[in-house]
Amino acid sequence: MKEVTLGIDIGGTNTKLGLVDREGNCLVSSSIETYADKPVEVFMTLLFKAIDQLKAQVKEPFEIKAVGIGAPNGNYYTGTIENAANLHGWGDYVPLAELVKDKLNLPVAVTNDANAAALGEMKFGVAKGMKNFMVITLGTGLGSGIIVNGDLLYGHDGFAGEFGHINVVHNGRKCGCGSKGCLETYVSATGLKRNMLEMIAEYNGGSQLDQTPFEHITSKMIFDAAESGDEIAQKAFQMTGEYLGKSLADAVAIFSPEAIVLFGGMAAAGDWILKPTQEAMDANTIRMFKGKTKLLFSNLKGDNTAILGSSALAWQELDKMVSAS
């Protein structure tokens, strides 16, 4: 009998789910719409239907041992989603673990997507065997999942790890969190786009994106421009990497991690983001930590990385239950 966990990754637009074995093989997977603007019951009905369909696709005898869910503002301690801005139709408080447990009668654990990504890297990815490392997720925003002594840093209330909201510029850019100058306003897909505009402004144009309105610019367009020799786009990456690298040097002083893993869409920019980040990190790391922390890209490939993270949460939960019993 094949033992698997069910990994569910809830995003603002789509939700991915899959059945994953202990070695990180995703046996089957699928995707459904999240319907973030409708009541959560709409989503739950779709989810349970999708789970039944998934189970029907597996060709060998199997048993689902537990469920792991990564969700915006997912709280491990309470199993809830609280005040998730991009799931506004669901209300301020969704007892997600309870809803899933009531239906499936399995152990259910919930956390946010960056934390799930960190568990995925530890169990199946580039951080296998590490007990102290960080994952930085570079998407629309900047998230972090921080592993300390082999377990996630959840903090007192379950919401620790908001590294995207440390202050990097006093009275700096307006952030969605209500503050100003947060790291993610400079380092993220959105941050990169804002850096691009600032560079166009600073150099008074000179980029192939001069004709493109702010709303239409994407990370991919800035990447393509940089690749084709657009110096303004290259400077936008440079600026992004400098802010990230300086902040990571602070993270090294605080956590002394074995590695920092860059994860998510922007990591696809390769050396355009890695090189300035590594340089700024090296230049700003204090002497006693210099050269001790590796800067890595995630090596989890394909569409199922988020499912693997959520599944890793479920496997970890099972391991905790065994060691507690």
Place this chain on the structure above:
Amino acid sequence: MKEVTLGIDIGGTNTKLGLVDREGNCLVSSSIETYADKPVEVFMTLLFKAIDQLKAQVKEPFEIKAVGIGAPNGNYYTGTIENAANLHGWGDYVPLAELVKDKLNLPVAVTNDANAAALGEMKFGVAKGMKNFMVITLGTGLGSGIIVNGDLLYGHDGFAGEFGHINVVHNGRKCGCGSKGCLETYVSATGLKRNMLEMIAEYNGGSQLDQTPFEHITSKMIFDAAESGDEIAQKAFQMTGEYLGKSLADAVAIFSPEAIVLFGGMAAAGDWILKPTQEAMDANTIRMFKGKTKLLFSNLKGDNTAILGSSALAWQELDKMVSAS
């Protein structure tokens, strides 16, 4: 038979030691010179003599169960002191746990003084019962001991928690660590003194300390001046608290701790340091964490606080041995 641990706090000038029971009562204590400029053997001979004298003073039957040592650059993983600038006579690498264990034949654990302080607060102090909190030690420098999931954050190499060396001013003040703009150059006894000089410079005098050379100014003099209405001294405290509070707001976003505990000499400045720190922390904490983290002073009083911290390390080590067996 009374069970006790031996707590040893090694400082650059003096070393304190004492026998402490499980409730945090220090039965006996004493102090010896550290002789940081002589070979470590000089210190070890004095230390073992002082331990024998301590034991002779105890009036009831007792048994020492373990030894905890707080020392500059003390490494929990290796039991060593590495590259401690203020113990220069001892060499770059001192196998401290081994030296003590060979002589006393007891379990020995080593960590740095800020980590020991955090354990002391968790076991005997204001953080009793907390599983996620930070201690900030404000002495000549700024240290931190960070508790995550009930255990110390040691990081990959045992040296994590250098919160005093996060960057707060780009290309800022020269720091003893070799970098520039580290938090402790603005927030510590030395930082306060530098802030005082900067304020005297900014206001072109007007303080009762105008006549006092930099080398002679102490935190106590700045405190006395502030108390007596010296506005420049008050501004120096304001500046110190602003830097600290802003950095603590970042720490809240990263760790979501139940409390942040201020510990050490400068905490004696009371509201002069607490008020601006609390204000800046509140103003800069992002919305989702606002009002969740308490800012507290250590409630461990008297000369034995450092001994209590080192003793707490020994008690924790014993508890780990029990739960592992």
